Amino acid sequence: MDECESTNTECLNAAYDSDPGNLWISALSQTAGRGSRGRSWTSSTGNLHASLLLLDPCEKQHLAELSFIAALAVRNTLAEVLADAGDKTIGLKWPNDVLVNHKKISGVLLESTSKTDSMCIAMGIGINCSQHPENTLFPATSLAVQGLSITSQELFLKLAGHAADVLCQWNRGTGFTRIRDNWLEHAEGLKRQIKINLPNRGPINGIFETIDERGYLLLRTANNETMRISAGDVFFD
Numbered sequence: 001m002d003e004c005e006s007t008n009t010e011c012l013n014a015a016y017d018s019d020p021g022n023l024w025i026s027a028l029s030q031t032a033g034r035g036s037r038g039r040s041w042t043s044s045t046g047n048l049h050a051s052l053l054l055l056d057p058c059e060k061q062h063l064a065e066l067s068f069i070a071a072l073a074v075r076n077t078l079a080e081v082l083a084d085a086g087d088k089t090i091g092l093k094w095p096n097d098v099l100v101n102h103k104k105i106s107g108v109l110l111e112s113t114s115k116t117d118s119m120c121i122a123m124g125i126g127i128n129c130s131q132h133p134e135n136t137l138f139p140a141t142s143l144a145v146q147g148l149s150i151t152s153q154e155l156f157l158k159l160a161g162h163a164a165d166v167l168c169q170w171n172r173g174t175g176f177t178r179i180r181d182n183w184l185e186h187a188e189g190l191k192r193q194i195k196i197n198l199p200n201r202g203p204i205n206g207i208f209e210t211i212d213e214r215g216y217l218l219l220r221t222a223n224n225e226t227m228r229i230s231a232g233d234v235f236f237d
């Protein structure tokens with residue numbers, strides 16, 4: 001699309017209109033792009049904004065794993081396009097941010113609806129190609145700043161291919177062990193002191209031990225307790 005409010009909304013609307021799923025919608029710009037935890041997502045022309053509609057992708061207990069699928073699809077896409085752009089670190093910040101040289105270059109927003117008989121998931125992905133927001137809580141970057149000029153359309157085609165590959169490996173959740181291993185291979189902050197801003201609670205510090213078999217972050221706090229965390233914004237010291 002040239003423009004829409006949000007590609008996630010477009011996908012969920014398509015589900016209401018009986019779309020059979022496995023539908024990608026991408027837009028050159030969004031007028032009301034949504035970020036995590038109610039934040040907005042700046043969505044001007046030049047950047048990638050796309051969502052994949054999945055219907056009944058897995059049993060309910062595996063749904064949260066889609067965060068890691070999306071993050072790995074973006075990571076693999078960026079690894080491909082940045083291969084000749086000099087030495088870059090492409091890292092993952094729990095649960096689904098992708099970082100290039102330790103700065104955030106993409107975001108994922110999973111939304112669902114239960115208005116139809118099936119579980120409908122919009123897997124929304126934004127990648128900063130030509131521009132990035134300034135003064136964000138976590139520093140941001142773009143492919144342009146990293147020395148790569150690519151259109152959002154070209155990048156989208158690659159992303160769709162990598163997403164299909166990762167979804168196939170995941171195999172509706174039965175392949176999550178391999179996905180988890182791949183994610184951990186590229187995780188930033190592992191075994192290091194991190195801070196997590198928990199939703200509706202203050203920040204908490206501790207050592208990022210690992211992610212468990214469901215994708216929860218395991219944080220060892222100062223009193224040697226292990227907390228199992230399902231959501232939050234991670235910061236590195």
Ligand code: BTN
Pocket residue numbers: 005006007008009030032033034035036039041048049050051106107108109124125126127
């Ligand atoms: C984040 O805050 O990190 C998540 C950002 C997700 C942005 C993408 S852009 C495509 C899709 N449509 C939206 O409105 N949001 C997601």
